[in-house]
Amino acid sequence: MRTLQSRFDILLAGVGGQGVVLASRVLAAAALKAGLATKTSETMGMAQREGSVTSHVRIGTQVYSPLISQGQANLLVSLEPAEAVRNLAFLHHSGWLLVNTEAVIPVTVSAGLSKYNDDKIKAYLAAYVGKDTKEERLLLIDGSKLAREAGSEKTLNSVMLGAVCGIGLLPMTQGVVLETLLHMVPPRTAEMNKKAFNLGYEEINLRLADRGGQCINTN
């Protein structure tokens, strides 16, 4: 847990059906539980049907806009690689990028109307975030695999929430986030979501510990 900056902006991105809205609600509710003011803005309605979705989560003492400005997000969490690229302009130049590596190939690509080059997308993300710092603020994680390990693809959002906590940047503890998550998922899936959350948390926490914790202590 870090000392509170005046503001912490998180942009969550993904594909309709991946649970982006729930993940953003968990972060915002956890922030409120930790005594922090918060605002969100979500994609609902038509775009939810397998379309690109984003949720803006803003945590801080005084937040005017429900939308994050370009270049201001402290953290961009994407449940899908291409959706990370789509929303890069929101990321602050010293912000962190957490991306689930499993692609969701849109129907437009299958029908030959659009292209999806997985490797190029990942190379681009690395080039973008690693551009002018030594410190690597791009975290690629096979969250979908961890979700399957936890028991269901549907727990991907919980894996990513755990991973977010593993970075150690949030102005609230992972305990509060996990508690909030378990309160918001259907009770019969609580155990599975807890497992997913912990798998995500461990994955990132271990990876950052291997780097000597440098990432956790720098801004």
Place this chain on the structure above:
Amino acid sequence: MKRLIMGNEAIALGAVEAGVEVVTAYPGTPSSEIVGTLAKMAPEYGFYVEWSTNEKVALEVAAGASYAGARSLVAMKQVGLNVASDALMSLAYIGVKGGLVLVVADDPGPHSSQTEQDTRVFGKFAKIPVFNPTTPQEAKEMVIAAFTLSEAEGMPVLVRPTTRVCHGCASVTIDEEKLKKNGVKKEYRFERDPKWIIFPRLSYERHQWLVAQEKKLAHDFSASPFNEVISLAWGHQDSACRRGHLEKLGLITSGVAHCYAMEALERLIPAEEASREGTALRNYAVLKIGTTHPLPADLILDFAADVDRILVVEEQDPYLEEAVRNLLQLAGRSNKVLGKETGDLPYAGEYSPDLLFKTIYRLSTSGAAWELSALSGQKRVTETAASLGKAETAEIPVRPPVFCAGCPHRASFYLFKEAAKGRDAVFTGDIGCYTLGNAPPLSALDTCLCMGAGVTIALGLAKVEPNRPHVGFVGDSTFFHSCLTGLVNAVYNQTKITLVVLDNSTTAMTGHQPHPGLGISATGAEAPAIDIATVCTALGVKYVRQVSPFDFEDFKKTALEAMEFPGPAVVVAKAPCVAVSKSRRKYYIDQGFCRNCGLCLGKIGCPAIARSKRGTEQGGTAKPSIGHTCRGCGLCTLVCPCGAIKEVETG
């Protein structure tokens, strides 16, 4: 107590705190969760909630309850008000007894609507008060104030939130004591009075009354807590400004655009201070207007006296801009008013903090060239692309919304298209999930206008090109909303069309609300179910068949029959929405049999099928494979020429 809730939930709680007795609505993004929330609360608090057949019905039911003295709330999206407008225009003249609050959610962007129409204009057209919230908390307070005002003035009051208020969460203060009081029930009684009967002579009198009310409220609203002057003058700049060295830019703001403007100013002012370009510095003052009709004239004139130029910040129509310009001109003021009509801000699309930052920055400086860190996001994207040397490096796929895997609409459209092959049939669409039938590769829809037009556009086409098949596609909730009159028209005027009612047993696009065909009420209680096929037969349609689109052969045969029938024909394509039903069936592609022809990818547009690494892991080489979202509808087995798609055996 503070809770993190969505704007729509805040509106709902405001209504309960205000003692609402009757709640009516037809679902529509972004308004649906208002009544969704109230439907869940109704059994505990004892007020009445219904999903009405359409918005006109909803408003009239609410008005009836109000005539007897009950507080009623009616919610809809902006295009819903078009349907309800007949009732609204007259209700404004007749007036109300119990407070009647009409919440109409606008959708700048638009995210999920046919138009970006501005409901504030509708409020002015109907001459009724309009409140325009900037945040979920304010939306809740406005609903409470709207009930009080409505009852005090005997007028319906319009509250107009927008998508970013409706679908944003924030911590909102909730008054538990007031909520509990809603449980205390009162008796209501309609008192006979000629004032409830609209007649031309009464209309003339009431028109005069409405105009007088507008003048009175314009005066009252100058003291409304929802209108606020925020001065952003500080330190030396302020004194310099008073001495006339600096220009003071005034912003008049409304709705969530106010929040974007404040965010932009918060970032802009330190940047300016840091710039040391003293001559370029400005002072700012903001007038937030929450009561957009009638306008608080005195307040606006006072504000204008204290600033130089005025930038009007509002999404959608230049509603305030025109009004402010008019007001200042009448008062003989010389402030220059900037906004959409001066080309400083766009008419169409959603606003953002970035747009406001750029606009205010441009207006506040004369070409000062300090680095704008805040605008670096987009710049960085461009730079990265440039450094990697190839424009296509950052190419990302377009990802529009599509039918879910296993959606029965996909099967209905695919099979109807197959049946209509070689006939040059025109498929007319309607408003709902099935509008997505227009997207490639299905490309099954030729028109989409508004609710109900799936039937009636086909009727018009059929009269002028009688030798071509015309097939209208509408949903089950849509059928009840506005297709009945069109269908009666088809029977009466003997028009040969095929109407396909895509009955997935829910109002899917807006979040799965019940409707008259389902046998359950808004609160989940048992209700009479109105059978669509029976209704069509009763209306005189001679060919009515109900068939599941997953009975592929039967459905295709029915489609052919219906198109050949010499009069109006109805096919009820009945299969539940995948989001409200369960399926254990799944299919897989046997990579040994697959010849990689790609027909499964190119013909039906199922998001569960893709060429991905998953296929490689399953032993194939970039052949199509089926992912975990498969629901086992089996439509893909129809298009596979190799018999490679097989059902997963489940124990």
